[in-house]
Amino acid sequence: MKSPLVSILMPVFNAERYLEPAIQSILNQKLKTFELLIVDDGSNDESSQIIRSAMNSDPRIKLLEQSNSGVVLALNRALIEAQGNYCARMDADDISLPERLQKQFNFLEKNTDVLAVGGQGYIIDEDGDLICPLPVLTDHDAIDVDLLNRFNSRAMIHPSVMFRTNKIRKIGGYRESYIWAEDLDLFLRVAEVGKLANLDSVVIHYRRHAKSISHTRSELQRASAIKAVNDARRRRGLPLVRYSGKSTKATSSTRLDYMYFTALSALSHGWKRTSLKYLQKMISGYGLTRQSIKLSLRIVAAVITKPYHTKKFPAID
Numbered sequence: 001m002k003s004p005l006v007s008i009l010m011p012v013f014n015a016e017r018y019l020e021p022a023i024q025s026i027l028n029q030k031l032k033t034f035e036l037l038i039v040d041d042g043s044n045d046e047s048s049q050i051i052r053s054a055m056n057s058d059p060r061i062k063l064l065e066q067s068n069s070g071v072v073l074a075l076n077r078a079l080i081e082a083q084g085n086y087c088a089r090m091d092a093d094d095i096s097l098p099e100r101l102q103k104q105f106n107f108l109e110k111n112t113d114v115l116a117v118g119g120q121g122y123i124i125d126e127d128g129d130l131i132c133p134l135p136v137l138t139d140h141d142a143i144d145v146d147l148l149n150r151f152n153s154r155a156m157i158h159p160s161v162m163f164r165t166n167k168i169r170k171i172g173g174y175r176e177s178y179i180w181a182e183d184l185d186l187f188l189r190v191a192e193v194g195k196l197a198n199l200d201s202v203v204i205h206y207r208r209h210a211k212s213i214s215h216t217r218s219e220l221q222r223a224s225a226i227k228a229v230n231d232a233r234r235r236r237g238l239p240l241v242r243y244s245g246k247s248t249k250a251t252s253s254t255r256l257d258y259m260y261f262t263a264l265s266a267l268s269h270g271w272k273r274t275s276l277k278y279l280q281k282m283i284s285g286y287g288l289t290r291q292s293i294k295l296s297l298r299i300v301a302a303v304i305t306k307p308y309h310t311k312k313f314p315a316i317d
Contacts, residue, residue: 004035004060006101007082007165008090011039011074015092016046018207021128023054023061025095031102034088036061037078042068047092072176079173082165091159093207095124100203104162107199114140115194116163116187118156119203125262126209129274132265134206140195147188148232151181151225151243156196158183160204167194181224188232208262256282260291267295267302275299 008026012019026036038051040063048065055061064077079087086108088101104117111117121134137143137155146155171189178185190196230240263278276299282292 002033004033004084006031006034006086006088006105006162007078007084008034008036008088008101009039009075009078009082010036010090010092011041011071011078012043012047012051012092013041013068013071013074014043014045014047016043016050017126018093019047019050020054022090022092022094023051025097026090026101027054027058027060028098029096029101030099031105034060034101035083036090037064037081038062039064039066039074039078041066041070041074070176070179072174072179072182075182076173079165079169085165086162087165087168088162089159091207093209094159095128095205095207096160097203097205099201100160101162103199103201103203107197108162108164111195111197113195114197115167115190116156116161117197117199118158118160118162119199119201121157121160121204121206122202123208123265124205125274126207127277128205128207129277130205130266130269130271131208131262131274132269136198138198138200140191140197143187143196143198144191147184147191148229148236148238149241151184151222151229151241153184156183156187156198157204157206159206160198163190178224178228180221181228184225185228185231188228192232192235256286256289256291260295263295264298267298272299272302275302 023036038061040048040051051063055063064081066074066077086105088104090096100119104119107117108114118136120136123131123134125131134154134157136157137146143155146153171193174182175185187196226243233240259278259282263275266274275295279292279295279299282289282295286292
């Protein structure tokens with residue numbers, strides 16, 4: 001096999017439901033000269049078998065196994081093993097669009113002052129249904145300002161990013177002291193030595209599902225992100241930013257709210273069937289509630305206003 005141009009870093013932990021399509025989205029890339037480094041972080045489901053089956057059909061896939069140590073150690077292990085001049089992040093439940101790697105490779109080859117490039121995204125749910133766009137900034141200065149001022153910044157979509165391998169190694173890779181916000185910490189440090197960018201085109205379908213609203217994780221992520229932002233501001237001699245309030249606990253009511261607002265997002269972008277799916281889930285799980293009644297009325301209004309249809313995924317540029 002030729003030396004890879006790009007090394008894809010994919011940490012995996014109990015991802016059996018979404019892993020096969022995630023892997024296939026990489027194998028379907030227009031850019032073919034890559035290695036897919038999958039780190040199984042001690043999964044106890046069928047993830048390992050799925051990875052091994054894929055390896056048997058494609059030598060570009062390499063399996064790295066370790067006891068459950070967390071995403072930061074998994075990413076750093078893959079970063080150490082990477083042979084490509086560029087590394088691309090990929091999560092085990094997302095979908096990379098076919099031209100993603102080629103477009104990002106071309107961009108970094110042309111723009112030598114840029115150390116990391118991401119792209120636009122769409123949020124999909126656990127069934128792969130599209131919910132809403134996930135737009136990100138494209139200009140370095142705007143990205144940097146957003147990262148420095150918002151602990152919940154979405155200026156970069158981590159699993160959409162490709163970066164220069166040697167530069168990320170040089171700044172120390174991912175840091176375990178920023179667990180759950182290791183991506184934010186990394187981007188802030190990258191911005192201190194080079195430029196960040198995002199492509200104008202959609203490169204990823206970013207999956208959001210029920211596990212992502214864990215209260216424990218959200219509190220840890222919030223604290224770690226605030227630390228990352230203020231540590232970066234200290235390094236740059238900027239005043240610290242104070243954040244007030246607490247994130248909402250993941251009770252049954254917030255899970256209901258999660259379905260309600262997910263349905264509203266889908267409805268506002270034209271995906272009526274997706275919003276109807278969530279209405280059915282809400283009624284099945286919680287009965288008739290204020291949220292389900294409001295959603296029903298909004299769906300009826302949307303159907304009356306525009307003919308009922310299923311909106312398709314946007315075409316790849």
